[in-house]
Amino acid sequence: MATTRDRQLVEQWRSIQDSYFRTAAAIDRALEAKFDIGLNEFEILDLVADSEESSCRMKSLGERTPMTQSAVSKVVDRLEKAGLVSRQTCADDRRSLFLELTAAGRALHSTAAVEHRALLRENLG
């Protein structure tokens, strides 16, 4: 039915898709090329860096990202394998884990973040 309204909606949607995919692809390539790390990996790293007051993370990561719990688990696997993050067992609830940046992780994050912000500025500005 309502064709004009509908077309607008579809346009808006495509524009969101475009903005999302173009930006994500650009950032992903850049990070991959310069730091050998994907966008999702960086975003988890970023979240961990963001909550350096610490607590039992892993769980809370799931709430701050659109990724699935299992996806987060696997991203963290890779980050850990790359030596950027480490899983710490949580004394008061042994089901939980919290994450810490390693020195390497902190270093990589701080330089990668500059790149990341710059690309956001370029693509969203």
Add this chain to the structure above:
Amino acid sequence: MATTRDRQLVEQWRSIQDSYFRTAAAIDRALEAKFDIGLNEFEILDLVADSEESSCRMKSLGERTPMTQSAVSKVVDRLEKAGLVSRQTCADDRRSLFLELTAAGRALHSTAAVEHRALLRENLG
């Protein structure tokens, strides 16, 4: 460095991600449940329906969607297997193909589109 500006950028980016993922997931689930078709499949169907003046499509689809050429090829595989679309060889350039909706494809598209638009309205409104 420029923390305030950067935080804004990151916020904006997360908001785009959210808007994209939440909407995409909602539509995907709904289409999957009611029509047994995924979001990407629907979007290709939608594009084909949109260009019913016809020409050697397949190629042009790649330009109207953020999907890769190979992804498009596979989505079309599935649509064809589901009997919603058919690949027609193109007389004047036998490398190209163009796509046609089957009767079933047209039918499904027209009812699914209603749902699709409604969900866009709900999620982007």
Add this chain to the structure above:
DNA sequence: CGTCATTCAATGACAAGGAATATTATGACG
């Protein structure tokens, strides 16, 4: 304390996408 429901995280099976490559068709040009 024992049981049961619930929560956090990891895993395995499987689907879907991307990059690189293969395949076939064209067109240009000697």
Add this chain to the structure above:
DNA sequence: CGTCATAATATTCCTTGTCATTGAATGACG
């Protein structure tokens, strides 16, 4: 016409994500 560069798709291989399930720990409650 034969060769070669290029174009449109398909295909293969690998990576990543999701869903469903599992395992372990916790808390409530009789």
